[in-house]
Every structure is written in structure tokens, then in C-alpha cells.
Amino acid sequence: MRKILTTIIMISLVLLAAIGSSLMGKSESKSVAMTTITGEVIDIACFMGHDASGKNHTKCAVQCAEKGIPLAILDEKLQQIYLPLALDHSSPNAKLLNYIAQRVTVTGRVIKKGGLTGIEIKSIEPAHAVKAK
Structure with a gap:
């Protein structure tokens, strides 16, 4: 009887350890349905390192992108940066x-994971200026 009880306890411990380790290995990922955002296309290096963005920074941002620096979309209102996601393994900057340095309206699926926010771009177009009433 004692041997059976010991075996049951050992099997239970192994199962609990397996379940616990699989739960710890998963990181939280939050995916949202199709969303539309509006913001400026920036290069991450100059924006983060030099607070550079806007039309005066276009030439530098193009050079940075050509060197492989990631581009992103800055939602000025939310102060949220969205990294472009190329889940088909193409160039995320493409x-x-x-x-670059323009305001755009992007529709896509937003994914938040590991402190980052990305958007799988389905459509992109220049943002239309909102006219004051």
C-alpha cells in the first residue's frame, strides 16, 4: 500500500512540475482585431537617441532606413510606437x-507582447489632415 501511495505522489509531482514549467515558459501575448491607427513614420534610432522626427529629418531617416534601422509609426496622441510586423518574413520596413516622416493611417492587427507593440499592416495611406470646424 505504501509503495502505491508513493508512486501516486511521485506521478502527481512530475505532472505538477510539467504543468508549471509549461505555464512559466509562455509569455503574455495580446492580439487585437483589425485596428486603424494614425501617426508619423519615424526611424527608431534617431527618434529614441536624438528626439528627431518630422519633415526636417526626412533625409536622415531615409539614410537610416537604407542602413537597416527599423522604422515605426508614432501615434502622437497616445505617445505609442507601433513596430511594423512582417509575419510573412518579408522586410518589415518595406x-x-x-x-518616411509623413503622417499615415494604417489598418492592421495590433499585437502586444514583451513590452512591445507591433502592427501587422494590411493597408497604409497618407493621413488626411483634420479640418477645424
């Missing part, structure tokens, strides 16, 4: 290159 869809943003023609819009």
Missing part, C-alpha cells in the same frame, strides 16, 4: 519606406 511598407513604410515611401512614407
